[in-house]
Amino acid sequence: MPADLGAFLQGVFDQVHLWASQSPFWSALFTLGWGIVKVVLVLGFIIVNVLVLVWLERKFSGRVQSRLGPMRVGRPHGWAQTIADMIKLLGKEDIVPRAADKALFVIAPVVIFTATMLVYVVVPMGPRAIVSDLNIGVLYLAAAASFTVISVLMAGWGSSSKWSLLGALRGAAMLVSYEVPMVLAVMGVVLLSGTLSTNAIVKSQSGLWYILVQPIGFLVFLAALFAELNRVPFDLAEAESELVSGFNIEYSGLRFAFFFLAEYANLLALSAIAVTLYFGGWQGPFLPPFVWFMLKTYGFIILVMWIRWTLPRVRVDQLLEFGWKVLLPAALVNLAVTGVYVLLT
């Protein structure tokens, strides 16, 4: 975006704000309207990116397996495939199993999407492009990112199906094992930057990205990220070959589309978080901050997909053993060393 357009929009915004603040009614309406604009912007950002990401994942997996991937719908390279899939999903029959706990079953997809949306609140996409620069941003992140498991449990329990329940319980076990090392790994970054605000963390990386000083912490974060995202090699909550499809097996149509959307929105959100914490966020020379942010995020997503299409799924006991016996001690050692370093300098 050119600088003068940004300044123009800022000017318009300031004028409207000034005018609206003269009466309490217009002021309240302005606050509400500006909130709606923000929500629409974030929602549009998420949906457009999810459509691209699903296509990218299918294309990338195709290339990993020496295939072409989707080619038919939309030329070149089947770019409209996900749009066609979405339209198909919206047209499908919406089925609620007779034995299901109807309230839980219906709410679960909404909850998982809400939980994913919550993460976007503290993602800094530019120096000023952040929904809310909370001063407890990282703490908020840890809370919001782990919120998705509630929905997984709701969907699994509410479906009254043994497969979905098994998937949901696995998801809960995974969260308990991986949330702890993930937060401990992120604490290393927090110690170095001395702040919990995500935007301040990005600003403190103007000289050196934290991946260079926190390689162990980054590896622990990366491993825990896969568990958080329910992706191979840690996709035990939806292990297709064992649990058919895991917690979301009873869902169809629009509700399934919500789970699908949330999965990729989560991938984008956590990749953005990883870029914020370890790769200098929107910082970079020559290009505008938002472009740098998107470039880094998509680079990280490619890395995640690359690992996902390389590794097989681990067993449940291996997963828990890896979490408690490898990741947790590594994260603790990393935190201790970082703490000593910060204390001495």
Place this chain on the structure above:
Amino acid sequence: MTSGPPDLRLTGGERMHNLTSLLTGFWSFICGLWVTLVNTVRPPVTFQYPEKYYVPLEGFRGYPALVVDPETGETKCNGCQACARACPLGVIHIETAQREDKKRYPVEWRLEFGRCMVCNLCVEACPFGALTMSPEYEFAEYRPEDLVYTLGNLKLPPEGFEVRRLDGSTVRTGLAGGGRG
């Protein structure tokens, strides 16, 4: 003797083993990433089928077809029924007639391709090299009776078909010649 809780402490050797297995596991993870990277950057082995036609390898068995002599435009078949006898399923039916020079020729050559299992035994049984396996593969029909091939559509084009060899070169198949006839 008192039986207390089992001693779960690791010995030094076990600790070493855990550490080395972690490191070798990480190394095999890196190797796996390299394998997928190599496969990602090389061109795909699949292609868009109707836009690009698959050229079969030499020896591809489509359906048994009659070789045509380019000089006379006739088949080399003289209706000896060797193929019909060799066929395990009995899907080949031949009716012959006699020409003025006493040579026999097929007036009807019928193959019930819907039941044919493409075993190549008829081609091997033919003493005159009049049969060969066509390298075509688009056989889908809407009606079962369309899968009964007759003399008209069993004749191969005299110029034959181009097929691939494993070394990448191409060769023509379905040409007249060969055999003892």
